[in-house]
Amino acid sequence: MRSSTVKKATNPPPDKEPGYLSLPVEGQAVDREPHxxxxxxxxxxxxxxxxxxxxxxxxxxxxxxxxxxxxxxxxxxxxxxxxxxxxxxxxxxxxxxxxxxxxxxxxxxxxxxxxxxxxxxxxxxxxxxxxxxxWRTPPPRSSSVEDARDNIHHHYDLGNRFYQLWLDRAEMQYTCAYYERPDLTLEQAQLAKLEHVCRKLRLKPGQTVIEAGCGWGGLARYMARHYGVRVQAYNISREQVAYARAEARRQGLEHRIEYIDDDYRNLSGQCDAFVSIGMLEHVGKENYPQLAELIRRSLKPNGLALLHSIGRNRPMLMNTWIEKRIFPGAYPPSLSEFLSICESGNFSVLDVENLRLHYAQTLKHWLERFEQHRDDVTAMYDEHFTRAWRLYLAGSIAAFEVGSLQLFQVLFTRADNHQLPQSRCDIYQSAAAPAND
Amino acid sequence: MRSSTVKKATNPPPDKEPGYLSLPVEGQAVDREPHxxxxxxxxxxxxxxxxxxxxxxxxxxxxxxxxxxxxxxxxxxxxxxxxxxxxxxxxxxxxxxxxxxxxxxxxxxxxxxxxxxxxxxxxxxxxxxxxxxxWRTPPPRSSSVEDARDNIHHHYDLGNRFYQLWLDRAEMQYTCAYYERPDLTLEQAQLAKLEHVCRKLRLKPGQTVIEAGCGWGGLARYMARHYGVRVQAYNISREQVAYARAEARRQGLEHRIEYIDDDYRNLSGQCDAFVSIGMLEHVGKENYPQLAELIRRSLKPNGLALLHSIGRNRPMLMNTWIEKRIFPGAYPPSLSEFLSICESGNFSVLDVENLRLHYAQTLKHWLERFEQHRDDVTAMYDEHFTRAWRLYLAGSIAAFEVGSLQLFQVLFTRADNHQLPQSRCDIYQSAAAPAND
The missing domain is CATH 3.30.1050 (Nonspecific Lipid-transfer Protein; Chain A)
Known part of the structure; x- marks a missing residue:
């Protein structure tokens, strides 16, 4: 989950399917009694x-x-x-x-x-x-290289200004934060998430990282700034890439980060760490073997890979309205579907963590800020958009709270990597969140 | 992996299949040149x-x-x-x-x-x-309730005196230890494993634990002693249960622990924590749905369950010799086969940890002590037995070192349990191993 829309009616995106994104017909004024x-x-x-x-x-x-x-x-x-x-x-x-x-x-x-x-x-x-x-749920639409751009454009190119209204002001993270303590602010919890991911990947200065689906580039900048690594970060959302590049320049990090406006399937090069936060939901089950092969090709012999994705306890289709109106092509995998990536790539799974309730908390923080800015949102788009987004955020809180959605972080490596971390103690030696915002 | 044998020739176990456990024919003395x-x-x-x-x-x-x-x-x-x-x-x-x-x-x-x-x-x-x-590998033999007793008797009733020669002197653990530091002794690492498991289960005084497949009962005693819980522990190895009961009495823990000489499939009652260390390897894939149902039936609404088992990166049959001579019925599952237990029971996976290299280290410690006592072993059994066991331990070291075997600990809970640990920080707040043996 990185960005979303019920598109502004005055500026419709490419319409690939009949009825795709069409708004429901208006109701007629009624004064009769119910039958x-x-x-x-x-x-x-x-x-x-x-x-x-x-x-x-x-x-x-x-x-x-x-x-x-x-x-x-x-x-x-x-x-x-x-x-x-x-x-x-x-x-x-x-x-x-x-x-x-x-x-x-x-x-x-x-x-x-x-x-x-x-x-x-x-x-x-x-x-x-x-x-x-x-009441059946139809399967998600295609996430082929051609269709993925439209799918992603539909959600993530809504305008950076819109997301800035309610995402964290630290690194514009549109994925699950990490509340190592329940009282963390959104900003602290998002920075804690970035730190937690870096620690799991055991990053060392001078290493090379490939990131597939980098959002507004916050993780890449965090890694470059705090861990001294070089990052190649892929994204097919043009608005996000533009923002990410500008921000890296502003922070003087452009020599360490290359933001690449391309599909992750076109990536090349070798890395010590492969990371993808909140992209797998958009990849589509049929493309998992390809993703596995891609990671296999790019990961150095002792490299570590981390995928972070919304998931399920059992295979189940995405809610129809979300898939049709908010996230075209979205499919959160069950953990065994998720791990088929590791089996098909002959990887060894080292660590799986489920952060389900952290996403409910993240979404609560987002919805709170969204409501504070609802007039701005309506001014930018329209009332229909504002209501759709409120429902999407509220419904997502509910889905994580009741356990219909999960959030998995999976760390894995090549089967023949024998330089494994001794334990997970090192991840927890100090707080991941900064003391102050 | 809890106990094993190439059976002493003079006292053969029930012979269920032609050729089962039969020793290879003797070679004939040869003085001719090779062709x-x-x-x-x-x-x-x-x-x-x-x-x-x-x-x-x-x-x-x-x-x-x-x-x-x-x-x-x-x-x-x-x-x-x-x-x-x-x-x-x-x-x-x-x-x-x-x-x-x-x-x-x-x-x-x-x-x-x-x-x-x-x-x-x-x-x-x-x-x-x-x-x-x-060179094909045949499938493992049955692990039905009837056959399981023979399978387990074959390996675990070799004699407690035999295992005491080379297992840790702390709690007779015949499963992977936890080397949170590489320099731990076998005793420290086995106690650290017990502590690590208790921490993952977030045990609290007065809670009830069900353990399926309890070996010599060390985990149950550790839990009762250090966490003040009540434990029902199942095992179908009579020699192990006898040892476990005597040891609990000796330590004054018999009021908190019930060691039950029965198949885990006959367990009943409700628990706050369900745990099984090193039994899943013997359960057989076809019995996973039944195990899932059993855990589902016994776990209280906010209970946690932990399964610890040898596994694989991909589905693969057990080495023929090990399955035929050492571990009848053994099958280490791939992680997605393992997690089918969680999907079929509608559980939510919270945490997976892979301790592969910890098992290689455990086995090295075992083999070292085994070699120190090889004359005792040969006196108890015979030279054939000693050599078979040396090969089994050495081959297992190799299998974990090259990554042909993995060791997974999987923590899970009911899908509708919303009282989840905030993070895994609490597991790592202090060393799991005792400072001294």
Whole structure:
């Protein structure tokens, strides 16, 4: 997860598929009473989603409460067509309708989402086949070299100014931070993440690092600044590369860092450390053997590699709305899918760490700042965009909190590397976070 | 890897399969010159195994040197039938012939084995199909509840007195130790392993632990003594359970530990921590879903589970000789096979650590003590047994050194456990090993 969008309507990105990024049709103003079958549909919907403590408020202010228990949240449905979309295709419609303001929530959005995820997760074990088919999740779109640029452009070229509003002010990290202490600020936790990654890679001055998917280049600069290494960093987001280069120049680090505006699949050269933070989600399972071969080709005999990615406890498709509207091509792998990279490249896995709750905390910090700047965001884009982004951040908090998403850092090396770290003690000899911002 | 044997010839264990544990036929005394096709066979054998720097010394003291390079080791073949066995079925014959004294090595056995493994590993990529077929590795025997007792009896009921000769004097650990510093003694490193496991499980006084496959009960006693927990520990090796109970009584810990002489598959009850050190190798891939279900059933909502096992970088069958003569039913899983336990049980993996070189070091310490006591071992069993065990320990050192075997510790929990450790810092706050033995 490095950057995202429901694209500004006035400046649409290349449209590769019919309906891709198309905004939902507007609802029509309605003054009629709800039909009895519409109330029946809501009761059915609540039952099928495991009877979450949610009441529905309809367009005429009628309320349909759950059959049992006291509702903790109210979901407002603004028109009958919104209700129909929600029932027939909830995976996609929930996000689209919320973004369009045709669905609204009266209370804490992340908590409502977590409640919904938990409830649906329990309920879906009893779903009949027809419901599984109706509410199915389609597979992610292609991440081929040609399509990857569009996919990434869609999310990461939204404008650096937008991300600067709510990412950390230290290194513009759009990936999971590392809260070695729960009270860290976002800035401290992001710097701690960079430090934690460098320590796992056991970097030494003068070494060479290849980074695949470098975002705004913060890790490369941190490595060059604090560990005296040379970094080749690849990214296909033009806006990010431009920012990264300017920042490296500003910090006098341009002699140690080469930011390369190219697909990671075109990388060449040899390195002591290979690192990729938050790119694997975009790579696509079908491209894992190629990634393995690439790392194999570039890693020196005793080199270490670290991949950091959102993942799953079991193989599962990405949420439809996120994949369609926010992250085209995204697929968070299960850990065994993730490790197929290591098996196919004949690597030896040294260390796996799961930072799931750290991502929930990171996202909370992001959402908090996002809400503080919501008027700026709406001025830059529009209300639809702001609402889509709020939902995406809130839904992601919920997904990491309930355990539907995980965050794995995997450290590995060639099978014939025998110069291994004695233990992991060295990673923990001092705090990874700086004392002050 | 908890205990092993090439069974004393005078007291054979239950013989389930024809040829199971049968000793190789004796060689006949030979005074004839080698035939030219026998020299040709050796040249062929050397080429097929990747031209390792090994010379062959034949029964009449003739030497066949490798085609290129200077030989670092000499392998003595004592009779023509030994040579024929070695060429047609090297996986099994190497061990059998060495044990019977019909094959001998003039130099450092672990180094020769490592050289051989490395060489064969490279060479086998070019093997023709017929050679793959001729030298194939058969699958492991069954680990069903009925067969498991025989398998385990075969290895672990060799006699506690035998293992006491060369295992650590602290807690009789027959699994990989943890050398957080390279200069630790075997005793320190084994205690450090026990401490490391307890820290990963975040044990608290009064908690309940279930241990599947407890060896001589050292971990259970360590946990009860240092962490004030109650332990139910399962083992189907009667000799080990008898030792474990006596030792717990001697240490006044019997009120906190129940050693249960039963298959882990019959365990019941609920626990805060589930742990199994060095048993998974014996479980058999086909029984992983059952193990997952069992852990799922016994682990409390916020409980942690740790499995520690020999593993592989990729799926691969166990060495034939080890599986047939030393560890019936043994299969070290690849990490993705290992993690299928977590996926099938809907667990969330928190931490994976690979301790490969720690096992090489452990085995070196074991072999050193074994050699010091080799006359005692031969007096207890016979020369054949002593040689088989030397080869097994030396070959295992080699396998961990070259990276053909790995050692994984995997920590996991229920997917809906949200009380996760903040980080791994707490594991490393002080040394795990005691300062003195």
């Amino acid at each position: 009895s079958y519409e109330r029946w549909l809501i009761t059915k919907l609540l039952r099928m989603t495991g009877s979450p403590p949610i009441a529905f408020k309809l367009w005429n202010n009628d309320v349909v409460a759950p059959e049992t228990g006291y509702p903790k949240y109210t979901l407002s449905v603004k028109d009958p067509r919104a209700l129909f979309s929600l029932v027939t295709n909830p995976n996609l419609a929930f996000g689209d309708l919320y973004s369009a303001g045709r669905l609204d929530v009266d209370n804490n959005l992340p908590d409502l989402m977590a409640e919904l995820y938990r409830s649906i997760h329990r309920a879906r074990e009893d779903w009949p086949k027809w419901l599984e088919a109706l | 030219s096709y026998e020299r040709w066979l050796i040249t062929k054998l050397l080429r097929m195994t990747g031209s390792p720097p090994i010379a062959f010394k034949l029964w009449n003291n003739d030497v066949v040197a490798p085609e290129t390079g200077y030989p670092k080791y000499t392998l003595s073949v004592k009779d023509p039938r030994a040579l024929f066995s070695l060429v047609t079925n090297p996986n099994l014959a190497f061990g059998d012939l060495y044990s019977a004294g019909r094959l001998d090595v003039d130099n450092n056995l672990p180094d020769l084995m490592a050289e051989l493994y490395r060489s064969i590993h490279r060479a086998r990529e070019d093997w023709p199909k017929w050679l793959e077929a001729l």
